[in-house]
Amino acid sequence: MTSTTVPTTLFSIDDLARACALVAARTGLAFGDRRLHVLEEGCLDGARHHGYIGEMQSHDMIAQYLDALETAETNSPIWDRLIQFLTIPETYFFRDTEQMHALRTSILPALIAAHQADRALRIWSAGCSTGEEAYTLAILLDQLLPDIERWKITLLATDLNKRALHHARVARYRPWSFRQTELSLRHTYFAPYAHDAPGAQDASAAQEGDLYELNPAIRRMVTFAYLNLAEDSYPSTTNFTADLDLILCRNVIIYLPIDVTQRVINRFQRCLAPGGWLIVGASEYHPDIYAQFQLVRIGNAMVYCKGQGEEERRRERDEESRSVGEGIGERGEAAPIPVMEPVVRPTLVDAQPIALIPVRVDCASCSYNMTTALAATDTDVRSEPLSPEACLQHNPRCVYARCGLAKRAADGGHLQEARLFAQQAIELDPLYAESHYLLGLVHDELGELTEAVDSLRKALYLDPSLTLAHYTISALYQRTGRHAEAARHRAIALRHFGA
Ligand SMILES: C[S@@+](CC[C@H](N)C(=O)[O-])C[C@H]1O[C@@H](n2cnc3c(N)ncnc32)[C@H](O)[C@@H]1O
Numbered sequence: 279m280t281s282t283t284v285p286t287t288l289f290s291i292d293d294l295a296r297a298c299a300l301v302a303a304r305t306g307l308a309f310g311d312r313r314l315h316v317l318e319e320g321c322l323d324g325a326r327h328h329g330y331i332g333e334m335q336s337h338d339m340i341a342q343y344l345d346a347l348e349t350a351e352t353n354s355p356i357w358d359r360l361i362q363f364l365t366i367p368e369t370y371f372f373r374d375t376e377q378m379h380a381l382r383t384s385i386l387p388a389l390i391a392a393h394q395a396d397r398a399l400r401i402w403s404a405g406c407s408t409g410e411e412a413y414t415l416a417i418l419l420d421q422l423l424p425d426i427e428r429w430k431i432t433l434l435a436t437d438l439n440k441r442a443l444h445h446a447r448v449a450r451y452r453p454w455s456f457r458q459t460e461l462s463l464r465h466t467y468f469a470p471y472a473h474d475a476p477g478a479q480d481a482s483a484a485q486e487g488d489l490y491e492l493n494p495a496i497r498r499m500v501t502f503a504y505l506n507l508a509e510d511s512y513p514s515t516t517n518f519t520a521d522l523d524l525i526l527c528r529n530v531i532i533y534l535p536i537d538v539t540q541r542v543i544n545r546f547q548r549c550l551a552p553g554g555w556l557i558v559g560a561s562e563y564h565p566d567i568y569a570q571f572q573l574v575r576i577g578n579a580m581v582y583c584k585g586q587g588e589e590e591r592r593r594e595r596d597e598e599s600r601s602v603g604e605g606i607g608e609r610g611e612a613a614p615i616p617v618m619e620p621v622v623r624p625t626l627v628d629a630q631p632i633a634l635i636p637v638r639v640d641c642a643s644c645s646y647n648m649t650t651a652l653a654a655t656d657t658d659v660r661s662e663p664l665s666p667e668a669c670l671q672h673n674p675r676c677v678y679a680r681c682g683l684a685k686r687a688a689d690g691g692h693l694q695e696a697r698l699f700a701q702q703a704i705e706l707d708p709l710y711a712e713s714h715y716l717l718g719l720v721h722d723e724l725g726e727l728t729e730a731v732d733s734l735r736k737a738l739y740l741d742p743s744l745t746l747a748h749y750t751i752s753a754l755y756q757r758t759g760r761h762a763e764a765a766r767h768r769a770i771a772l773r774h775f776g777a
Contacts, residue, residue, distance in 0.1 A: 288331070289318050293340050297321050300344065304352045305438060306508035306538040307364055320363035327359055352506055358440050366533070367407040367442040371414050371451075371459045373528070374560055374705060378414070380576035385555055386422055389523050392553070398430040400522045402549070404507060405530030406435035409446025409500065410455055413492060415526070416499040417467055434518045436505035443502050449492040456490070457708075457736075467493050507542050508534075513549040521551045528559040529705075532675075536567070543567050547584060556582040560705040561675070578698065677707045684716050688723065696720045711741035718747070722754060730754055745774040 289297075297317055302308050309317045325331045325343035332339075350356045372378050393399055399419070403412040412435035419433075420426055437443050450471050456464050468490035501518070505511060507530065512519035525546050531539045546556055547570050556571060563573075563580055571582035666682035684699035697720045703713035718733035734751040737744055748771035755764035 288322065288335055288337060288340055290337060290340075293321075293337070293344065294318060296344055297347075300347055301360070301364065302535070302538075304357065304508065305361065305364075305506065306534040306542075308533070308535045308538075316364065320360050323363055324356065324360045328356055352509070353504060361438055362441045365439045365442070367437075367439055369407040369410045369529075370455045370457055370708075371410045371417075372463075373411065373414070373458060373708075374579075375458065376577055376579040376701065377528075377557055377560070377581070378418075380579040380581060381415070381557075382418055382422070384576045385524065385557075385581065386418055389555075390422060393523070397428055398432075399524075400432045400518070400551075401434070401524045402519060402522050402526070403433070403435040403500075404505070404525060404527040404546075406437050406446060406502070407439070407442045408451075408455075409435060409442075409449060409502065410451070411435070411526055411528065412446070412500045412502075413449065413496060416496045417463065419499070420467075420496060431499060432518055433500045435500050435502050437502075438504070438506050440504060443504060446500075446502050449497045450489045451492070453488055453490075464490065467496055469493070508538055510541075510545065512545055519549050522549050522554055523551060524555045524557070525549060526557045528557060528562070530559075531562055532559060539564075540567055544570070547571065550584045552584060554584045556584070558582070561702050578694075578701070675706055677703045677710050677713060680706065681713055681716055684713075684720065688716075688720050693720055693724050697724070709740060711737045711744055711747075714740065715744055715747045715750075718750065722750070727754060727758060731758075743774070745771050748774070 294314060294317070298309055298314070301317065321340065321343065322331070324347075325340060328343065328346070330339045330343040330346070346356055347360070389399060401415055403415065406412050412433060416431075416433055419431060423429055435446065437446075451468070471489040471491040503517065505517065505519075507527075511517060513522075514520060527542070527546065531542060534542065543556075550556065556568075557579075560580075568582050570584075572585055574581050574583050666676075666679035666686070670676055670679045680699050680703040684696045684703060687693070687699060688696035697717065700713055700717035700720055703710065704717065707713070714733045714737035718730045718737060721727075721730035721733055731751060731754055734747050734754070737747045738751065741747075748767040752764045752767035752771060755761070755767065
């Protein structure tokens with residue numbers, strides 16, 4: 279946030295309302311009360327950067343900046359600056375273990391099997407941010423296709439944030455992007471980037487820590503492009519968003535209001551070939567928005583599949599020819615819906631719907647907190663402010679409340695449900711150590727010792743002061759014969775207790 283030198287009183291309530299409406303109309307991004315300050319700071323930054331605010335400051339300057347935004351195209355420098363400020367490009371490789379498992383073991387193998395004849399796959403990472411998601415798909419395909427050079431793979435990755443797209447094309451990443459990546463994969467597909475190599479331009483990076491550069495062959499598999507999901511430029515053959523086998527749009531629609539989300543999902547449905555797949559973020563499931571899709575559970579991941587009934591295919595063709603003209607479905611025969619195991623219709627608990635809200639709300643200012651989450655019991659359900667449900671009603675993205683649900687489900691012996699809630703909490707905020715700690719406890723209860731250790735290590739990586747995590751991991755190590763590590767964590771826990 280660079281605009282602290284500009285007094286925020288420059289912005290009137292009307293200016294703010296106008297900015298809000300303008301940004302929502304152009305990008306779909308919605309700003310609730312709690313994040314209005316971000317919008318205000320973004321506009322002040324843009325107004326200053328583009329010379330609307332100088333030495334002399336007045337309300338008129340903000341109005342002129344907003345006028346300029348209004349008359350400019352969304353794909354233009356004045357909007358680019360604001361969008362960079364307002365979007366949240368948080369992402370990392372192999373994000374969401376369950377979804378990665380579903381892709382690796384079921385969805386991609388099924389698509390590969392279905393396309394043995396034409397050896398063509400068409401995939402889109404929509405809202406790709408700095409590219410980790412698209413490159414993860416490229417790496418998975420590289421692993422699954424021994425004859426990859428004989429395949430025609432279209433891997434499109436798009437975003438609204440051009441700075442993120444630039445980063446994606448450069449494909450150099452810091453260790454934090456690999457926080458869920460096996461070390462062996464990093465060694466196989468990335469090389470340490472030598473800052474002092476001839477032609478190396480990222481001089482500042484040398485002081486900021488390690489960078490790893492992606493193998494050029496994988497980098498070439500992905501095409502990055504600007505695409506605004508709030509506009510109706512898709513599906514279209516001209517930008518490769520038609521006749522797709524798979525769309526990943528994860529942790530994007532969570533920032534959009536429900537009407538925009540519905541339009542985006544409807545367009546995705548038309549972008550997909552019959553039998554194609556849509557994967558959204560783990561906290562972006564909704565009972566109504568995806569009504570035209572079949573909800574499929576693969577392991578612990580929920581994904582959406584477009585059916586391929588004759589009636590549906592006919593309606594599809596009609597809609598496509600109306601909306602994008604000739605050329606869609608060039609690849610001829612539709613791939614059959616892949617048959618895979620285990621795929622079951624979700625039960626009510628599995629498919630626990632989560633209300634979508636337009637904006638990310640800062641949990642730190644939420645009335646619920648971790649102490650209450652950990653103390654939550656069945657009786658709390660009725661008693662505000664301790665009930666996670668009550669909290670989620672006013673803040674559906676509250677990580678603490680979701681941890682509370684996980685804790686309560688675990689206490690009630692509903693371990694699968696507890697695991698799902700803990701995973702949702704992690705998806706909402708991967709950097710919140712306590713969610714990993716809770717997931718570790720649940721894995722332990724389920725007898726999943728490797729996963730338990732993994733989660734507890736993540737918790738301790740994020741917050742080494744978590745005494746109980748030291749204690750629990752010490753017990754786990756003890757049980758699995760790793761006595762030295764057990765002793766080390768026990769000693770740390772005791773030190774924390776002051777013993
Ligand atoms: C949190 S990142 C998600 C990255 C990746 N999909 C993942 O799950 O790790 C959200 C991305 O959505 C992009 N985004 C937000 N609104 C968008 C829009 N209207 N059109 C295209 N991209 C958008 C943002 O710029 C940001 O890079």
